[in-house]
Amino acid sequence: MSVLVDANTRLLVQGITGKSGSFHASACKEYGTQVVAGVTPARGGEKFEKTVPIFDTVSEAVAATKANASMIFVPPEFAADAILEAADAGIQLIVAITEGIPVMDMMRVRHALNEHSCVLIGPNCPGIITPGACKIGIMPGYIHRPGNVGVVSRSGTLTYEAVWQITSEGLGQSTCIGVGGDPIHGLTLQKAVEYLHADPDTKAIVMIGEIGGSEEEEAAEYIQSRVKKPVISFVAGATAPPGKRMGHAGAIISGGQGTAQAKIEALKKAGVHVAETLGDIGQEVVKALGK
C-alpha cells in the first residue's frame, strides 16, 4: 500500500519538450515510473525518447493512453491553464512543479478545482514519490528506500534532508509528498496527513513546516483529535526576520499564527514530537518508533 501513487500509476507530462520537463520526464522513467504520454501544444504526433507519444491536448493523451496522473512543467504564464486542462480531461492526480505562478491565477484555479474530484499537489513543489514504485517530481530518487515512514513537507530540500536522515537510520519511506511553497496551493499538510494516517503501511508520519500561513496549526488540530500514529515534526524559520515577506494587513490575518513559535507550540500541544534542529529529525523518528 502507499498514498496516491504506486506502480500502476500512468503518468503524463505536460511540457515534456521543455528543458526541465524533458530532463525530469527522463529521470522519472529511469526510476521506473510508467511515463505513458507527453503533452506540448503543436508538437502532437512526435515521440519523446523515441517511445513516449506526444499529444497536442491532455484529453487526446488520456483517450489514447489512459493516463491518470499528470506532472506539469509548463512555464508560469501558462501553468494555470495547464492545471485546468488536466482537471477537465479527468486526470485524478495533478502534480504542478512549476515555480512562479501568479497568485491571482492560483486563486482562480483553486476555486475552479472545487468542481472536480482530482487532487492537486503544488505548485512550486518537488512532487510525490512512493519509493521503489513511482516517482513523480524532481526529487533525487536514490536517497529514498521503501519503508514505513510517511513524509509530508512544504519545502523541497528540507524533504530531502529528512528522507536522507530516515534512510541513514536504516529505515525507509512509504510515500513522500511535497505540498509546495506557494501561498495558495492544492493539497494541504492536513489532507496529506489524513492520507498517510489512512495508509496501513505507514507506521509514523514526518511533517515538515515553515513560517507563514496556518496549515501547521490546522494539521495539529487534526492530529490531536484523530491521529493515532506517531507524528514527528520540524518547523523552519524560527529565527527568520518578521515582515520580510508578509505585508502589514497579511500579518493581521494570520494573527500570530504565522510564526514558527506558534506552530511549534500548537504541534507540541497536539502530542507531536518536534525536532529541535534540522539534524535531529532522523533520531526523533527512531525514538518515536521505539526502535
Next chain:
Amino acid sequence: MNIHEYQARDLLAAAGVPVPRGAVARSPEEAESIARSLPCNSFVVKAQVHAGGRGKGHFQDGYKSGVHLVKTPHQVRDVASHMIGNTLITHQTGPEGKPVHAVLVGESTDIARELYLAIVLDRSSGCPVIVASQQGGVEIEAVAEKSPEAILREVIHPGLGLQPYQARKVSIFLGFPSTGLRAPCRLLHAAYRLFIEKDCSQVEINPLAVTKGGDVVALDAKLGFDDNALFRHKEIQELQDPSQEDPRDLAAAEHHLNYIGLEGNIGCMVNGAGLAMATLDLIQAAGGKPANFLDVGGGASEEMITAAFRLLQGDPAVKAILVNIFGGILKCDILAQGMVAACRTAPPRVPIIVRLQGTNVEAGRKILKESGLPLLPAEGLMEAADKAVAAAAGKKGK
C-alpha cells in the same frame, strides 16, 4: 515589489479612488509651483521613501520629520529644499536611512474621521479579503491586538468578485449612514478593481479619511505587487526605484539569486528556501548571527555559484561563510567545481565552512580537499553551524 506613495496615489486615482489634490516634485522650485497651483491655504509636504514611520523620523543632518504641514508655497519650497537630496531615517529604514529624491506636495485635508481599509489575500480560503476598521491612522496590528471586534474581514469570491451587498456591508461597518453609502461603495469597487487588475498582493489605505465636508479620500496608501505576476505588468515594473533597495539585494537579483540581507556576520549559501531558512535557525542555535538568507536554487549553475560567492565575499560585514548544500538536482561535484572556480578568481577573504550531502558527495568532498583551498569541511548540520560561529568569532573550530 514596493513603490512610492506618490506612485500608489497615481494608481489609485487612475482606478477611480478619490485622493487629495497634489503632485510629486523633484526640486524645491517644482514643489513651490505645485503649491501655487493648488487652491488651498495649507499644504502637506511628504518625503518619498520606501518606509513607514516618516512623520516620526528624522534626517541625517538633524532636520526633523519627513512629513510637514505648512501655510504658504514659499514654506513648501523651504521644506522641500531640506528634504530633497537628504537621507531620511525612520524605525523601518535601519540606521543608514533611505535617500529622498522627491517629495509629494498636496492640499492638507480637514479630517473628521480616520478609517482603515485594506484588500489582501487570505491564504486559508484562497480568496481576496477586505479588512476594514473605524480605527484608522494607526497600525492595524495594534487594533487587532487590543480590540479584534473593531475589525471586519469580508471574504470575496474570486470568480464572482466584490458584490454590491458586500460593499454596503463594509461601508456600514465603517460608520457611513445608510443614506450616504454611494461614495464609499464606489471607492471599494475601484480599490478592488485595482487589486485584481494590477495583480496586487496588498492595497492598504490608511488612513481612509472622511473630511469635514463629508468627502471620502485615500490620504495615504501602500500597494504591494505579486512578483510572480510582474511579467504581465510592464507599467508596474517601471515604477521600481533602485535607490530604495539594499544594494546587496539588487546585485543578487541581477544573478537571479534569492537573497535577503540581514544584520549578522555569517554569510550563508544554501540550496532551497526551506533549507536556507533552517540554516539561519542552526546558526542562531549555535549562538551566531547570519548576514543573509541566500537560496541558490535546486539547479544552480557554476556561474550562479560564482556570483553568489562574490556577493558574500564582497559584503564587509561577513566574517565567515557557511555553505550548506544538499545535492539533489544540483550535484555536489558540480557545486565543488563552482566553488573552486570562484575561489580562484576571488581568493577567500574569510574562513569558509562547507557542509555537503547528497548526490556525488564523495566526489565533491574530494575536489574541495584536493584544491588546496582553505575550506573547512563539516559533515553534520550542527557541527557546520558551530564551526561557522567559532570562525566568525575568530576562534579555531572545535
